[in-house]
Amino acid sequence: MxxxxxxxxxxxxxxxxxxxxxxxxxxxxxxxxxxxxxxxxxxxxxxxxxxxxxxxxxxxxxxxxxxxxxxxxxxxxxxxxxxxxxxxxxxxxxxxxxxxxxxxxxxxxxxxxxxxxxxxxxxxxxxxxxxxxxxxxxxxxxxxxxxxxxxxxxxxxxxxxxxxxxxxxxSAEERGQHRAALIAYLEQHQDKLDDDGKRRLYTNPLRILDTKNPELQAVVEAAPKLAEYxxxxxxxxxxxxxxxxxxxxxxxxxxxxxxxxxxxxxxxxxxxxxxxxxxxxxxxxxxxxxxxxxxxxxxxxxxxxxxxxxxxxxxxxxxSGGEAERMVPDVYLVHLGDAAQRLAFRAAEALRGHGFAAVLHCGGGSFKSQMKKADGSGAPVAVVIGDDEAAVGEVGIKPLRGPGGQQRVSLELLPEAVGALLYADDEGDNGGV
Structure with a gap:
């Protein structure tokens, strides 16, 4: 394998x-x-x-x-x-x-x-x-x-x-003057430099000042300071x-x-x-x-x-305690039956066309198992479609996080009805409907 x-x-x-x-x-x-x-x-x-x-x-x-x-x-x-x-x-x-x-x-x-x-x-x-x-x-x-x-x-x-x-x-000129003084100083302490320090002595001596080696701290603290140049x-x-x-x-x-x-x-x-x-x-x-x-x-x-x-x-x-809120959809659509599934696709696209985030259940399953998925998604609203609703072109709307029972509306009125549920507390805001 x-x-x-x-x-x-x-x-x-x-x-x-x-x-x-x-x-x-x-x-x-x-x-x-x-x-x-x-x-x-x-x-x-x-x-x-x-x-x-x-x-x-x-x-x-x-x-x-x-x-x-x-x-x-x-x-x-x-x-x-x-x-x-x-x-x-x-x-x-x-x-x-x-x-x-x-x-x-x-x-x-x-x-x-x-x-x-x-x-x-x-x-x-x-x-x-x-x-x-x-x-x-x-x-x-x-x-x-x-x-x-x-x-x-x-x-x-x-x-x-x-x-x-x-x-x-x-400036480059000032660093050049400091570099010459730094090399002259470090040459006097070359026996104390580690391998990195010896490698950088003539190529990039300024980086030696940034060493994390505790044994070199006294040497670099006493080195010429660029500010003086x-x-x-x-x-x-x-x-x-x-x-x-x-x-x-x-x-x-x-x-x-x-x-x-x-x-x-x-x-x-x-x-x-x-x-x-x-x-x-x-x-x-x-x-x-x-x-x-x-x-x-x-x-x-x-x-x-x-x-x-x-x-x-x-x-x-x-x-420091920072965190992001979990991304949740506005609506989770559940459906049972071939006709209901086809209507659910149309309903989901209608909601997305009005600016709502809508998750369409895929993979089948009973209404009970699908509603469990809807609740677990965090969505505040579920759209429920069965054969009865599909036969008359209607959908069920069920609040998942607040009061109220399930209601039926036509597909054409679905975005407006969802907006009313989601933004009931926002005066004049109907969710883009």
Whole structure:
């Protein structure tokens, strides 16, 4: 007997009960994004591998170890399942002249991303992100807006124990000066570096500051701080972001070791973190990436954005007591007999045509068993059709959740009668009839 096939490890099925929660969450997020003027964009899941090497950086963990890359068997092109969304979004904006042709853009996207990591709670090989990108905005106001947007969403979701960490990475030139000083410092402590630290010393030393190795904490705490190398313009930009946040009453902590894992960031970077999810404490992160558009071949444009992990946010939402109401139909239709079944099909379509959610019983069974299914569906109204009703073109309507007995109406009057039952307490609302 052949072995039962299962999903790839770290790529999870989202079953109906869980998927309903996802959809409810996504509805909240779409309304939130719309309220800030952000518009949707959808990019391919597969992109040319060089896109991510150029954008993220060839010496980052993502590019070196985590990307799902392969060669197209038809044309030999190197392709990659997208590990993040910003590079794809910027590529699309350049390719379709969004910013140069239409002016600054506020965009958002959501969907699956892929990284070959060791699966654990809150970290999967296929995971989902909601990404927000603002292209063509140079000032600190858009940095602050992104952070304020997140604070608004946390409030809308009722999330608890989410705190903001903030830093500035300055300009490329300022980071270069800091990089030289950092390498010189770390060379003096090379015997204390772990394997990752030694590997990154000359390729990406800034990432050493973000190490989680407890034995390196004293070394990185004493390392030169990037803030000491910021010029007047970078300092003014960062100070302005903080003024906006203080005016909005958003508390934050400046974390000089916050560097982000992607090479394209500059100036403002931020993370929203929680202590409720164990080691995977970052639920949202982002910042400014002014050089990325030109790095990918476009006309130089300022840009900023952030992304949040859906799986982690949903876990935190549940920790904070969030839940979605079960999706239930307005009407469940039961029927017995061939003529009744044919009339039930017509009745169900008539109800759907008037905006009602109607479930038509399939699979046969007695009236008793079908009514049990109707009750279990959660529907407030059952439509009951037997041979007697079918013979005269009528249907029975039975309230399942409130007072009142079963009544018979003609098929033509069914939507109006159902609306009267469902919206009896709403003056002037007849359910779209």
């Amino acid at each position: 052949s072995q039962t096939l299962q999903a790839v490890r770290g790529m999870n099925d989202i079953l109906p009960d869980e998927a309903e929660i996802w959809e409810h969450f996504e509805d909240i997020v779409r309304d939130w994004l719309k309220s800030y003027g952000y518009r949707p964009i959808r990019m391919p899941i597969v992109e040319p591998t060089p896109l991510f090497k150029r954008a993220i950086g060839e010496v980052t963990d993502i590019v070196e170890k985590e990307m799902y890359s392969f060669e197209d068997a038809l044309n030999g092109e190197n392709l990659t399942l997208r590990p993040e969304g910003t590079a794809s979004c910027v590529r699309a904006a350049i390719q379709h002249n969004l910013v140069t042709g239409q002016g600054p853009q506020r965009l958002y996207y959501h969907g699956p991303m892929f990284r070959h990591e060791r699966p654990q709670k809150g970290r999967y090989r296929q995971f989902h992100q909601i990404g927000v990108e603002a292209l063509g905005f140079a000032g600190p106001d858009i940095d602050a807006e992104h952070i304020m947007m997140c604070a608004r969403l946390w409030d809308d979701l009722g999330l608890e124990d989410v705190s903001l960490e903030l830093n500035s990475l300055g 910021l010029g007047d313009e970078s300092r003014a930009h960062f100070a302005a972001v903080q003024v906006f946040l203080k005016d909005a009453g958003i508390p934050y902590r400046i974390n000089h070791r916050l560097v982000r894992g992607l090479d394209y960031y500059n100036r403002t970077v931020f993370e929203w973190v929680t202590t409720r999810l164990g080691a995977q404490g970052t639920v949202c992160a982002g910042g400014r990436y002014d050089g990325l558009v030109s790095q990918l071949g476009g006309k130089p444009q300022p840009a900023a954005g952030f992304a949040m992990g859906v799986e982690r946010l949903l876990a935190l939402w549940r920790e």
